[in-house]
Amino acid sequence: MDSFGSPLETLLPQPSERDLLFAAVCLHVGTIDPDQFAAIRHEGSAGPLPEVLVQRGWIEPTDRPHLEYLANRYLQSHNGDCQAAIAQLLANARRAVNAIETLAPDSTIAVSPPTANPNEFHSPDVEISPPTQSRYSFSSVHAVGGMGRVWRAQDEQLQREVALKELRPDQVNNSKTAARFVREALLTAQLEHPGVVPVYELTTQAKSGQPFYAMRFVHGGTLSEAVRAFHAKRESGQVESLELVRLLTAFTAVCNTIGYAHSRGVIHRDLKGDNVILGDFGEVIVLDWGVAKRLGQPDDDPASFSDMAPSRPGLTLQGEIVGTPAYMAPEQAEGRLDAIDERTDVYGLGAMLYEILTGKPPFVGERTMEVLQQAMRGNPKAPREHWPEVPVGLEEICLKAMARQPEQRFARADELGKAVQQWQDTQRRRAEDALRRQTEILTSILNSMSEGVVVSDHEGKTLLVNQAAERMLGLSSESLAAPQGNAKYFKPDETTEFELHELPLTRAMQGEEVDDVQMFVRTEAKPDGFWASANARPLRDETGALRGGVVVFRDITERKQFEMELVRSRERFELAVRGSQDGLWDWDPRTGEIYYSPQWKAIIGYEDHEIGQRIEEWEQRLHPDDRERVIAANKAHIDGLTPHYQCEYRLRHKDGSYRWILARGVALRDANGVTYRIAGSHVDITDRKRAEEANTR
Numbered sequence: 001m002d003s004f005g006s007p008l009e010t011l012l013p014q015p016s017e018r019d020l021l022f023a024a025v026c027l028h029v030g031t032i033d034p035d036q037f038a039a040i041r042h043e044g045s046a047g048p049l050p051e052v053l054v055q056r057g058w059i060e061p062t063d064r065p066h067l068e069y070l071a072n073r074y075l076q077s078h079n080g081d082c083q084a085a086i087a088q089l090l091a092n093a094r095r096a097v098n099a100i101e102t103l104a105p106d107s108t109i110a111v112s113p114p115t116a117n118p119n120e121f122h123s124p125d126v127e128i129s130p131p132t133q134s135r136y137s138f139s140s141v142h143a144v145g146g147m148g149r150v151w152r153a154q155d156e157q158l159q160r161e162v163a164l165k166e167l168r169p170d171q172v173n174n175s176k177t178a179a180r181f182v183r184e185a186l187l188t189a190q191l192e193h194p195g196v197v198p199v200y201e202l203t204t205q206a207k208s209g210q211p212f213y214a215m216r217f218v219h220g221g222t223l224s225e226a227v228r229a230f231h232a233k234r235e236s237g238q239v240e241s242l243e244l245v246r247l248l249t250a251f252t253a254v255c256n257t258i259g260y261a262h263s264r265g266v267i268h269r270d271l272k273g274d275n276v277i278l279g280d281f282g283e284v285i286v287l288d289w290g291v292a293k294r295l296g297q298p299d300d301d302p303a304s305f306s307d308m309a310p311s312r313p314g315l316t317l318q319g320e321i322v323g324t325p326a327y328m329a330p331e332q333a334e335g336r337l338d339a340i341d342e343r344t345d346v347y348g349l350g351a352m353l354y355e356i357l358t359g360k361p362p363f364v365g366e367r368t369m370e371v372l373q374q375a376m377r378g379n380p381k382a383p384r385e386h387w388p389e390v391p392v393g394l395e396e397i398c399l400k401a402m403a404r405q406p407e408q409r410f411a412r413a414d415e416l417g418k419a420v421q422q423w424q425d426t427q428r429r430r431a432e433d434a435l436r437r438q439t440e441i442l443t444s445i446l447n448s449m450s451e452g453v454v455v456s457d458h459e460g461k462t463l464l465v466n467q468a469a470e471r472m473l474g475l476s477s478e479s480l481a482a483p484q485g486n487a488k489y490f491k492p493d494e495t496t497e498f499e500l501h502e503l504p505l506t507r508a509m510q511g512e513e514v515d516d517v518q519m520f521v522r523t524e525a526k527p528d529g530f531w532a533s534a535n536a537r538p539l540r541d542e543t544g545a546l547r548g549g550v551v552v553f554r555d556i557t558e559r560k561q562f563e564m565e566l567v568r569s570r571e572r573f574e575l576a577v578r579g580s581q582d583g584l585w586d587w588d589p590r591t592g593e594i595y596y597s598p599q600w601k602a603i604i605g606y607e608d609h610e611i612g613q614r615i616e617e618w619e620q621r622l623h624p625d626d627r628e629r630v631i632a633a634n635k636a637h638i639d640g641l642t643p644h645y646q647c648e649y650r651l652r653h654k655d656g657s658y659r660w661i662l663a664r665g666v667a668l669r670d671a672n673g674v675t676y677r678i679a680g681s682h683v684d685i686t687d688r689k690r691a692e693e694a695n696t697r
Contacts, residue, residue: 017083017086018049018082019048020041020082020086021074021075021086021089022049022050022067022071023037023040023041023049024085024090025067025070025089026053026058026067028070028090028335029070029334029335031063031067031334031376032059036058050064074089135155135156135157136153136154136155136156136162136164137153137154137156138151138164139151139152139153144168145168145288145290147167147171147177147181148166148168148181148290149165149166149168150163150164150165151163151166152217153214155214161217162200162214162215162216162217163197163214163215164214164215165212166205166211167210167211167212178211180290180291181290182202182211183290184288184290184292185202185211185213188215188289190264191260191266191289193257193260193261194257194283195256195257195285195286196257196260196261196285196286197215197216197277198215198216199213199214199215200213200214200216201214218277218279218285219279219280220278220280220283221277221278222273222274222275222276223251223254223273223274223277223278223352223356224355226246226247226273226278227273227355230243230244230247230359231358234387240542240543244356245424247356248356248394248420248424249424250276250278251349251352251420252417252421252424253284253417254276254284254352255414255420256417258271258349259412259413259414259417262342262412262413265295265296266289266293267295267340267344268286268345269291269292269322269340269344269345270290270291270322270323270324270327271327271345271348271349271352272324272326272348272351272352272355272361273352273355275287275288276352291322291323322337325363325368325372325375326351326362327348327351327352327361328348328363328375329343329344329348329378330375330377330404331344331406332344332347332375333372333373333375333376333378339406342412342413343406343409343410344406345413346410346411346412346413346416347402347403347406347409349401349413350402350409353394353398353401353416354383354398357383357386357387357390357398358383358390359386360386362375363380378402378404379404380402383395383399391423393423393426397416397419397420400419446464446466447466447467449466449468451552451553452466452469452470452472452473452532452552452554452555453466453468453469453550454473454475454505454553455539456505456548456549456550457547457548458546458547460506460509462475463548469553472521472523472530472532472555473487474486474487474523474524486523486524487523488521489503489519489520489521490519490529491519491520492518492519492520494520494529498519504534504535504536505534505536505550505551506549507536507549508537508538508549508550509538509548509549510538511546512536512538513536514534514535514536514537516533516534516535517536518531518532518556518560519531519532519534531556531557531559531560532555532556533556534552534553535551535552535554536550536551536552537549537550578598580599580681582599582681582682582683583597583600583601583602583681583682583683584596584597584599584600584679584680584681584682585665585679585680585681585682586677587615587678587679589675589676589677589678590676592614592615593613593614593615594615595613596611596613603659603661603682604621604651604652604654604659605653605654619631622649622650622651622652623649623650623652625650626650629649630647630649633647634647638678639675640669640675644664644666645664645667646665647662647663648660648661648662648663648685649663659686660684660685660686660688660689661682661684662683663681663682664680664681664683665678665679665680666679
């Protein structure tokens, strides 16, 4: 048995050449780098090279059988000529590396050699429509891909806008690329699904003879663009809660489209967000089937997509890499074309989900070969390492889809889509349950309030009315009547009715904040009316857009009645004060503030505005011989030692003379007997006192 474990023992060269062939295969598929290849070439090995490379950790034990298989395959393709196989492999490796390094890590790789005859761009087994001289008018280039470019054009025959895809100018002489291009047109046309853009015609240009095909033009942006916009908003704190749901819904549609393609025996092999269009009207379209293939068949020319066509030599050999490195499954990055099946697309879908969750593809780097080597290892960071708020359930789904071993992934694309959909359904049910509980709690709180609450949308339709509002305003939460109901709202004069645009809720619906608007309200249930104070606020969504308004009514009838009674009491007091011939006073012992009626001030010769409101000013006007006695009498009554306050004393007049005053008063006490107010009257008894003095003389 040879070091490759192959039955082709008679074809194998000497060990040194076998080792060099094995090393060339490793270099070609990227499991070793050029420096390691040079070391093998100059140092040799002290045993079978595959075992030595495994011991050094340069290749994985699981990679060895596949690499040995590739070496044997190349040896067979060169009739046992090891040196020729090695030369071809090294030439292919140089060409592949040069081609790959000209591409960005997120570009599609489909390396193909140019043809000697540029006119042989398709298989003679495929019929292509003859050129149509003037049916299409090319307007502008819409997009450029790995092997083709798409024009916006007008179909003059059917008078509609179409997309025309043709080979890039630098690819028109590449027979393999041209064959892939024709194959893409045929395959896309045969996948009749809402998620695959319909192909109208495959034809050639009249002058150049180069192929192009017409298809529906979809207005919209790519999934990758939507993902970048989502994460830009997320990082700035402006993302809407439903945006992730929209992306996941689009992703599920992609899974269903790929599931359909798999049911038709087709795998895409280049799944990424840039190859998905999100139409302006809800379309989710999977594009770029240029590197797709039918399962069970080699990467064949266009004839393999016709059921009547015979089998032809493959366009892609084992070891060639097809796809986009940043999104590749390990078996795809290693060029193991025989291991690529539906689960490879499942990995690509998982990589697409990874980008939705994190805002970046699974594998990133400055150099394409660096990214390709990461893809071979197949161990990207967990999404939550990029964004800790990634839902755990979605991370688990994503990592299962991207498992390194194909058998550990979802078996089918639609299973992956269903897993994401089930996660969304579970989250929606949880949200609905939480919302229902919150609504029940909110309703309970609102119905326990004494204030009436009315919520309206931006069109004035009632959304919510609590029980207090139903009682106060005669509204019904079931009828969804206008927010104002049948109530009539009057201004404080109880006569002038509010105009509709003046009402607090209407003003709130226009974006205004309204505080403590007092109104008199009459309803059918309360025809005599009641007083209410209204506060209103606008309702806005997460973007700040107006969505309605909410108003809170508080019944202030008792307060208004008290205020009006107080006003009437003050009016009565004012009339009593002004009609009294006595001077009236009102003193607060706690603050020292005192009120003197105009008549009180007039007794001692002052105008109404000339005396302050402090007790100290009264004390200073007391006659020196009376001051101590009067203050003591005052204190005795405050302390509750006398039932009434009555005292005669002299007060200084404005002209400097003194007037005799008879002061009477009574104290108001709290429940603890503490005096908090004394009020009484002053009477001028100067004439009486003078008469008494005259009689005594």
